[in-house]
Amino acid sequence: MARPFQPAPRQLSGSTRTLLGMRERLSTSLRSPRVIINGLLVLLLIAAAGGAYLLLDEEESAAAPATTEVTRGNVVSMVSATGNVVAARDVGVDFDAGGKLATVSVKVGERVEAGDVLARIENTDAIDQRDSAQATYDQAVAGLRQLTQGPTDADLAAGNASVRQAGASVDSAEQALADSRRVARTNRRVYDEQVRVARRDVSRAQDDRADARGALTSARTALQEAQQLEASACASSPDGTTGPATAVCSNAQSAVEANEQRITSAETSLSTAEASVDSAQDGLRTAEQNRSVGSAQQAQSVGSAESSLRSARASYSYTVASARQQTQPATDGEVESAQAQVASAEVTLRTAQRAVADTVLRAPAAGIVASISGSVGEYVGGSGSGGTTTGSTTTGTTTETSVDASGFVVLTGVDGLQVQADFSEADVSQLSLGRGASVNFEALDNAGVASGTNAEVTSIAPTSVVTDNVVTYEVFATLNAPPERLKVGQTATLDVVLAEAEDVLQVPSSAIETTGESSTVTVLVDGEEEQREVETGVVGDSTTEILSGLDEGDLVVTSSGGGGLTGFPGGELPELPGGGGLG
Structure with a gap:
């Protein structure tokens, strides 16, 4: 009876037998509880380290906003x-x-x-608007040229001439003030003398009036005495020594007539003296009024001369300062301001030229x-x-x-x-x-x-x-x-x-924030962000012209920062406890 076919045992190569042995040993070691626990700990450490790095990376990314430099170019x-x-x-x-x-x-x-x-x-x-814009542009260009190139000999000569003219104006104003004060003093003496004379006239008139009143009183007393003598002399006496027909009565009557004439003359003199007093008092009032009005006019004239002198001195100081400033080099801020004025004037001029x-x-x-x-x-x-x-x-x-x-x-x-x-x-x-x-x-x-x-x-x-x-x-x-x-x-x-x-300062349009008529950008200076107001010109598809507020090379913030995950620093995992072995 034939036996079933059985394949001959397969002969393994040396390398294959080595790999099978390593797999069996690794399988045995992995079934060890200590290895399993160590593996779990390693995984936990890796997860913790990764989470910490991600957190630090997010903080660093958030703290470093995206920026771009202000450059020159065409907008x-x-x-x-x-x-x-x-x-x-x-x-x-x-x-x-x-x-x-x-x-x-x-x-x-x-x-x-x-x-x-x-x-x-x-x-x-x-055309008027274009000519005005052209004049403004020419003036701005001239101002910038003067700042950058310094004054010419003609400018210095003109400045010196202005200083001399301003100095002459000061001298003239000082002379005018001195003349005004001298006239005021002279007129004051004249007015005072007129018042003094008027007061003297009043005093004399008052004395004359007092004398006239005294003479009138004396004449009236004498008349009363003469009338009494007349009455006594003209009365008939038994012995015939007095009476209307006597010489004594006739003399007494003459005395009465003479005193009556004296009274009349004294009354006339008194009336004349009172009129003289009134006239002298009117003259005094006129002299005092003239002195008051004249003094006010002279004070106004002196004040005007003093004001002119102050203005002349202020103009002289300003002219001297301006002349000195011409000899001083311009600051960066002055040049930047002048350049911004030229750029703004050029935009206005182009608009006016297009209108023409x-x-x-x-x-x-x-x-x-x-x-x-x-x-x-x-x-x-x-x-x-x-x-x-x-x-x-x-x-x-x-x-x-x-x-x-x-x-x-x-x-x-x-x-x-x-x-x-x-x-x-x-x-x-x-x-x-x-x-x-x-x-x-x-x-x-x-x-x-x-x-x-x-x-x-x-x-x-x-x-x-x-x-x-x-x-x-x-x-x-x-x-x-x-x-x-x-x-x-x-x-x-x-x-x-x-x-x-062409050839203007430009920044990305996304970096500009506009509120109403005000435009601002965020500039990074020494790691710190600061808001800065800018004046904009032509707005292109992606960039905008900057007329003032920024300098070439400034760092403008284009976003708040943030970035993707790029791994651990140096591209390596942190070293784990125990060397990270699994065995």
Whole structure:
């Protein structure tokens, strides 16, 4: 009977037998309670160390905010939209700013070239504002130049001349004050003498009046005595020695008459003396009033001279200080302030220059004037747009999209290609005719496309198009040099530059916080954060121009910090107790 087949025992290699032995020993050791406990302790230590590191890492990340340096560069503000290439036929142009039409330089049927002036609106106010902005800018540039280059010989000579002139003004004011005081003293003596004389006259008149009153009293007494003698002498006596017919009576009567005349004369003298007293008192009052008024006038004159002297001395001190300051080097703060003034004045000047340019309507392309919608003296423009509509023309198997335009001036027979793009209502409000644009063509991979500005906004639709509750406006830009391979209908991206600032300080726009009209940034100085107010200029897509408040190289905080987990310091786990062995 045959035995069932049994395979021969398999011969194991030496390395295999070694691995099997190690597995058996490891299996035996892992079943040991001490090894299991040690393994658990190791796992707990690893978890604790990892948690501590994560906590420390979070604290370090939170304490180190993300920053970026303030740098110099170009800041460009633009709006973009995607559209298609269309064939240009008619172009409507309109004034960007409204105003009274001053001149019309073309006629219907006249051919014009690109850049020709079509019409102008009154621009007196715009020119005045531009000239004022230019003067402010020139003054700011001159101030910065003087700070950085120091005074010229002419500046020093002018400063010295100003000091000499201010010194002469002080001398003149001092002389005027001395003359005023001398006149005041002289007039005071004159007024005092007039009052003294008037008082003397009053005293004399009063004495004369007293004498007249005494003489009158004496005359009256004498009259009474004479009358008594008359009565006695003229009375008849028995012996005939007295009586009306006697000489004694006649003498007594003469005495009475003489005293009556004396009384009359004394009364007249008294009346005259009283009148003299009244007149002298009037003269005294007049002299005292003249002295009071004259003294006040002289005091005012002296006070005015003293005030003029103080002003002259203050002006002299300021002039001397200014002249000395010219010889001192400018501080960094003064230079930075002057640079900020120049930058601000330049922005204002550019705005004013654009306002003047907006008063001139120019042809965006060559063509024939088809219509003019206005006469000199009428109010025109202000919408900054020319209306356009698109249509199509089929020739053989080729269909070309064309443009029908409307505006203050419509040009027909315009050759070339345009890009029609739909801009949002927020972006279109910032556009204006004649503004430069950059067009890129996806299908051409920009091959043969001129870099920089290669188009000009020539039409902005006055009415909107609403699609799915989205409001857009058609904008047409005429291409300056279309690529040879460009076809009507191809997709294009239209970028219109609104403002541009070259070689200016810039920071990420996200780092700026704006509240009302105030803008601030957080600057990291010696590890400490501080708020700093800044003046901003052009706002680009990702960066903003800084006119003042920051210096190149400052660290601006862009976020509060934080970061991902990067592992333990040095990339290694902390050393575990017992060497981390499992055995």
